[in-house]
Amino acid sequence: MPRLDARHVFVGISALDGLLAAGAAAHTLAAAPVVGAVVATQAALTASCLCPRCPWLGSVITRVTTTRSEVALTFDDGPDETLTPRVLALLAAHDAKASFFCIGTRARAAPTLIRAVARAGHSIENHSWHHSLRFALFGSRRMAREIDDTQHLLADLSGRPPSCFRAPAGFRNPWLAPLLAERSLRYAAWSRRGFDTVDPSPARVARRLAPGLVPGAVLLLHDGHNARDPMGRPVLETVLPRLLKELQGRGLRAVDLPTLLADPDAPHPSSHEAAARPATPTPRVFR
Ligand SMILES: [Zn+2]
Structure with a gap:
Protein backbone atom coordinates (compact mmCIF):
# COMPACT_ATOMS: atom_id res chain seq x y z
CA MET A 1 0.00 0.00 0.00
CA PRO A 2 1.55 3.36 -0.98
CA ARG A 3 2.53 5.67 1.86
CA LEU A 4 0.37 8.68 2.54
CA ASP A 5 1.98 11.89 1.43
CA ALA A 6 1.67 15.05 3.54
CA ARG A 7 0.78 17.03 0.43
CA HIS A 8 -2.12 14.68 -0.23
CA VAL A 9 -3.41 15.39 3.25
CA PHE A 10 -3.22 19.14 2.78
CA VAL A 11 -4.85 18.85 -0.66
CA GLY A 12 -7.49 16.57 0.81
CA ILE A 13 -8.27 18.98 3.60
CA SER A 14 -8.46 21.85 1.13
CA ALA A 15 -10.79 19.84 -1.11
CA LEU A 16 -12.92 18.99 1.88
CA ASP A 17 -13.00 22.66 2.77
CA GLY A 18 -14.21 23.41 -0.76
CA LEU A 19 -16.96 20.80 -0.63
CA LEU A 20 -18.09 22.00 2.73
CA ALA A 21 -18.07 25.58 1.54
CA ALA A 22 -20.35 24.57 -1.36
CA GLY A 23 -22.59 22.69 1.01
CA ALA A 24 -22.64 25.65 3.30
CA ALA A 25 -23.98 27.83 0.50
CA ALA A 26 -27.04 25.58 0.27
CA HIS A 27 -27.37 24.61 3.90
CA THR A 28 -25.65 27.40 5.72
CA LEU A 29 -27.09 26.78 9.13
CA ALA A 30 -26.66 22.98 9.08
CA ALA A 31 -23.09 22.99 7.74
CA ALA A 32 -21.74 25.87 9.78
CA PRO A 33 -20.55 23.77 12.77
CA VAL A 34 -18.83 21.26 10.44
CA VAL A 35 -17.11 24.02 8.48
CA GLY A 36 -15.94 25.49 11.74
CA ALA A 37 -14.51 22.14 12.85
CA VAL A 38 -12.63 21.60 9.57
CA VAL A 39 -11.23 25.12 9.58
CA ALA A 40 -10.15 24.64 13.19
CA THR A 41 -8.50 21.30 12.30
CA GLN A 42 -6.65 22.86 9.38
CA ALA A 43 -5.51 25.78 11.51
CA ALA A 44 -4.30 23.42 14.26
CA LEU A 45 -2.38 21.27 11.75
CA THR A 46 -0.71 24.31 10.18
CA ALA A 47 0.15 25.74 13.60
CA SER A 48 1.66 22.39 14.64
CA CYS A 49 3.88 22.26 11.55
CA LEU A 50 5.14 25.77 12.23
CA CYS A 51 5.59 25.38 15.98
CA PRO A 52 9.05 23.87 16.61
CA ARG A 53 8.47 23.11 20.29
CA CYS A 54 4.85 21.95 20.28
CA PRO A 55 4.18 18.27 21.17
CA TRP A 56 1.14 17.92 18.89
CA LEU A 57 3.13 16.22 16.11
CA GLY A 58 4.92 13.76 18.39
CA SER A 59 7.25 13.77 21.35
CA VAL A 60 9.69 16.71 21.42
CA ILE A 61 12.68 17.27 23.68
CA THR A 62 12.61 20.87 24.86
CA ARG A 63 14.15 20.38 28.29
CA VAL A 64 15.13 17.43 30.43
CA THR A 65 14.23 16.64 34.02
CA THR A 66 17.50 15.90 35.76
CA THR A 67 19.01 15.82 39.22
CA ARG A 68 22.42 16.72 37.78
CA SER A 69 23.62 20.30 37.36
ZN1 LIG B 1 19.19 24.49 10.91
Missing part, protein backbone atom coordinates in the same frame (compact mmCIF):
# COMPACT_ATOMS: atom_id res chain seq x y z
CA GLU A 70 23.82 20.05 33.57
CA VAL A 71 22.58 21.89 30.51
CA ALA A 72 22.95 20.73 26.91
CA LEU A 73 24.66 22.91 24.34
CA THR A 74 23.58 22.30 20.76
CA PHE A 75 25.04 23.78 17.56
CA ASP A 76 23.15 23.61 14.28
CA ASP A 77 23.85 23.83 10.56
CA GLY A 78 27.55 22.86 10.51
CA PRO A 79 30.14 21.83 9.98
CA ASP A 80 31.78 25.05 8.86
CA GLU A 81 35.48 25.33 8.04
CA THR A 82 35.88 28.56 10.05
CA LEU A 83 33.35 28.46 12.87
CA THR A 84 33.36 24.79 13.86
CA PRO A 85 37.10 24.64 14.75
CA ARG A 86 36.70 27.86 16.74
CA VAL A 87 33.74 26.39 18.66
CA LEU A 88 35.73 23.20 19.34
CA ALA A 89 38.63 25.23 20.74
CA LEU A 90 36.35 27.27 23.02
CA LEU A 91 34.57 24.15 24.29
CA ALA A 92 37.91 22.46 25.00
CA ALA A 93 39.18 25.54 26.85
CA HIS A 94 36.17 25.36 29.18
CA ASP A 95 36.03 21.57 29.47
CA ALA A 96 32.56 21.64 27.93
CA LYS A 97 30.78 19.20 25.66
CA ALA A 98 28.05 19.80 23.08
CA SER A 99 25.90 18.22 20.38
CA PHE A 100 26.41 19.23 16.77
CA PHE A 101 23.31 18.89 14.58
CA CYS A 102 24.98 18.55 11.19
CA ILE A 103 23.66 18.97 7.66
CA GLY A 104 24.45 16.00 5.40
CA THR A 105 25.71 17.98 2.42
CA ARG A 106 28.00 20.05 4.63
CA ALA A 107 29.32 16.96 6.40
CA ARG A 108 30.09 15.35 3.03
CA ALA A 109 32.06 18.48 2.05
CA ALA A 110 34.03 18.56 5.31
CA PRO A 111 34.50 14.99 6.59
CA THR A 112 37.64 15.83 8.57
CA LEU A 113 35.63 18.29 10.67
CA ILE A 114 33.07 15.62 11.55
CA ARG A 115 35.88 13.31 12.62
CA ALA A 116 37.43 16.14 14.68
CA VAL A 117 34.12 16.83 16.45
CA ALA A 118 33.70 13.12 17.25
CA ARG A 119 37.32 12.76 18.41
CA ALA A 120 36.80 15.65 20.84
CA GLY A 121 34.02 13.65 22.51
CA HIS A 122 31.03 15.67 21.32
CA SER A 123 27.91 14.07 19.94
CA ILE A 124 26.99 14.39 16.28
CA GLU A 125 23.30 14.53 15.48
CA ASN A 126 21.12 14.55 12.38
CA HIS A 127 19.87 17.85 10.91
CA SER A 128 18.71 16.48 7.49
CA TRP A 129 20.62 16.17 4.23
CA HIS A 130 19.76 19.42 2.42
CA HIS A 131 18.38 21.57 5.26
CA SER A 132 15.51 22.55 3.01
CA LEU A 133 13.15 25.08 4.54
CA ARG A 134 10.40 23.20 2.65
CA PHE A 135 11.15 20.06 4.70
CA ALA A 136 7.69 20.17 6.33
CA LEU A 137 6.11 19.96 2.87
CA PHE A 138 8.00 16.79 1.93
CA GLY A 139 6.23 13.46 1.66
CA SER A 140 7.32 10.56 3.85
CA ARG A 141 9.63 8.95 1.23
CA ARG A 142 11.57 12.13 0.57
CA MET A 143 11.70 12.90 4.28
CA ALA A 144 13.03 9.39 4.97
CA ARG A 145 15.79 9.88 2.37
CA GLU A 146 16.81 13.16 4.03
CA ILE A 147 17.09 11.40 7.38
CA ASP A 148 18.68 8.16 6.20
CA ASP A 149 21.34 9.62 3.90
CA THR A 150 22.51 11.92 6.69
CA GLN A 151 22.33 9.15 9.27
CA HIS A 152 24.50 6.80 7.20
CA LEU A 153 27.11 9.43 6.36
CA LEU A 154 27.45 10.71 9.93
CA ALA A 155 27.66 7.16 11.29
CA ASP A 156 30.38 6.31 8.75
CA LEU A 157 32.41 9.43 9.53
CA SER A 158 32.04 9.50 13.30
CA GLY A 159 31.77 5.78 14.08
CA ARG A 160 28.45 6.26 15.87
CA PRO A 161 24.98 6.85 14.42
CA PRO A 162 23.19 9.97 15.65
CA SER A 163 20.49 9.39 18.24
CA CYS A 164 18.61 12.67 17.78
CA PHE A 165 17.09 14.53 14.85
CA ARG A 166 16.17 18.20 14.49
CA ALA A 167 14.20 19.44 11.47
CA PRO A 168 15.39 22.47 9.47
CA ALA A 169 14.08 25.56 11.29
CA GLY A 170 12.17 23.12 13.49
CA PHE A 171 9.30 22.77 10.97
CA ARG A 172 7.71 19.28 10.94
CA ASN A 173 4.67 17.50 9.56
CA PRO A 174 2.62 14.52 10.79
CA TRP A 175 4.80 11.95 8.99
CA LEU A 176 8.04 12.79 10.76
CA ALA A 177 7.35 11.21 14.17
CA PRO A 178 6.62 7.70 12.78
CA LEU A 179 9.75 7.87 10.60
CA LEU A 180 11.89 8.78 13.61
CA ALA A 181 10.30 6.06 15.74
CA GLU A 182 11.13 3.42 13.08
CA ARG A 183 14.77 4.53 13.30
CA SER A 184 14.96 4.88 17.10
CA LEU A 185 15.70 8.58 16.69
CA ARG A 186 14.44 11.16 19.18
CA TYR A 187 13.19 14.55 18.09
CA ALA A 188 15.11 17.42 19.69
CA ALA A 189 13.98 21.03 19.89
CA TRP A 190 15.35 23.44 22.51
CA SER A 191 14.55 25.40 25.67
CA ARG A 192 16.18 28.60 24.53
CA ARG A 193 17.63 29.86 21.28
CA GLY A 194 20.06 32.72 20.78
CA PHE A 195 18.94 33.84 17.30
CA ASP A 196 22.66 34.13 16.62
CA THR A 197 22.15 33.74 12.88
CA VAL A 198 20.21 37.00 12.62
CA ASP A 199 21.05 39.22 15.59
CA PRO A 200 24.36 41.13 15.30
CA SER A 201 24.37 42.03 19.01
CA PRO A 202 26.31 39.53 21.17
CA ALA A 203 24.80 41.13 24.29
CA ARG A 204 21.24 40.46 23.12
CA VAL A 205 22.06 36.91 22.03
CA ALA A 206 23.64 36.19 25.42
CA ARG A 207 20.63 37.67 27.25
CA ARG A 208 18.33 35.21 25.47
CA LEU A 209 20.39 32.27 26.69
CA ALA A 210 21.93 32.84 30.10
CA PRO A 211 19.61 34.61 32.59
CA GLY A 212 17.81 32.25 34.95
CA LEU A 213 19.19 29.08 33.40
CA VAL A 214 18.30 25.92 35.29
CA PRO A 215 19.55 22.32 34.99
CA GLY A 216 18.04 20.37 32.10
CA ALA A 217 17.88 23.28 29.65
CA VAL A 218 18.73 22.72 25.98
CA LEU A 219 20.40 25.73 24.34
CA LEU A 220 20.46 26.34 20.59
CA LEU A 221 23.27 28.16 18.78
CA HIS A 222 24.74 27.79 15.29
CA ASP A 223 28.22 26.87 14.10
CA GLY A 224 27.08 26.64 10.47
CA HIS A 225 26.57 30.36 9.96
CA ASN A 226 26.36 33.38 12.20
CA ALA A 227 25.39 37.03 12.25
CA ARG A 228 28.36 39.43 12.31
CA ASP A 229 28.85 42.01 15.05
CA PRO A 230 29.70 45.64 14.19
CA MET A 231 33.41 44.61 14.05
CA GLY A 232 32.59 41.96 11.45
CA ARG A 233 33.15 39.00 13.77
CA PRO A 234 30.66 36.12 14.17
CA VAL A 235 28.58 36.86 17.29
CA LEU A 236 29.25 33.32 18.53
CA GLU A 237 32.91 34.19 19.13
CA THR A 238 31.83 36.70 21.79
CA VAL A 239 28.73 34.91 23.07
CA LEU A 240 30.12 31.41 23.58
CA PRO A 241 33.04 32.22 25.93
CA ARG A 242 30.73 34.50 27.92
CA LEU A 243 28.07 31.78 28.14
CA LEU A 244 30.55 29.05 29.12
CA LYS A 245 32.01 31.26 31.84
CA GLU A 246 28.51 32.05 33.13
CA LEU A 247 27.64 28.35 33.25
CA GLN A 248 30.81 27.57 35.19
CA GLY A 249 30.09 30.41 37.61
CA ARG A 250 26.69 28.91 38.38
CA GLY A 251 28.04 25.39 38.77
CA LEU A 252 26.29 24.20 35.60
CA ARG A 253 28.14 21.72 33.42
CA ALA A 254 27.77 21.95 29.63
CA VAL A 255 27.13 18.50 28.14
CA ASP A 256 25.95 16.95 24.90
CA LEU A 257 22.27 16.11 24.54
CA PRO A 258 22.58 12.28 24.87
CA THR A 259 24.44 12.80 28.15
CA LEU A 260 21.68 15.09 29.43
CA LEU A 261 19.10 12.51 28.36
CA ALA A 262 20.91 9.63 30.05
CA ASP A 263 19.51 7.98 33.15
CA PRO A 264 20.15 10.43 36.01
CA ASP A 265 21.19 7.56 38.27
CA ALA A 266 23.77 6.26 35.84
CA PRO A 267 27.42 7.10 36.57
CA HIS A 268 28.55 10.21 34.76
CA PRO A 269 30.78 9.45 31.77
CA SER A 270 34.16 11.15 31.85
CA SER A 271 35.34 12.97 28.74
CA HIS A 272 37.50 10.00 27.82
CA GLU A 273 34.69 7.51 28.21
CA ALA A 274 32.36 9.74 26.20
CA ALA A 275 34.88 9.95 23.37
CA ALA A 276 35.39 6.19 23.42
CA ARG A 277 31.71 5.29 23.71
CA PRO A 278 31.16 2.10 21.68
CA ALA A 279 29.34 2.37 18.39
CA THR A 280 25.79 1.02 18.33
CA PRO A 281 24.30 -0.63 15.24
CA THR A 282 22.90 1.68 12.60
CA PRO A 283 19.11 1.80 13.03
CA ARG A 284 17.15 -0.32 10.61
CA VAL A 285 16.25 1.68 7.52
CA PHE A 286 12.80 1.68 5.93
CA ARG A 287 12.50 3.20 2.49
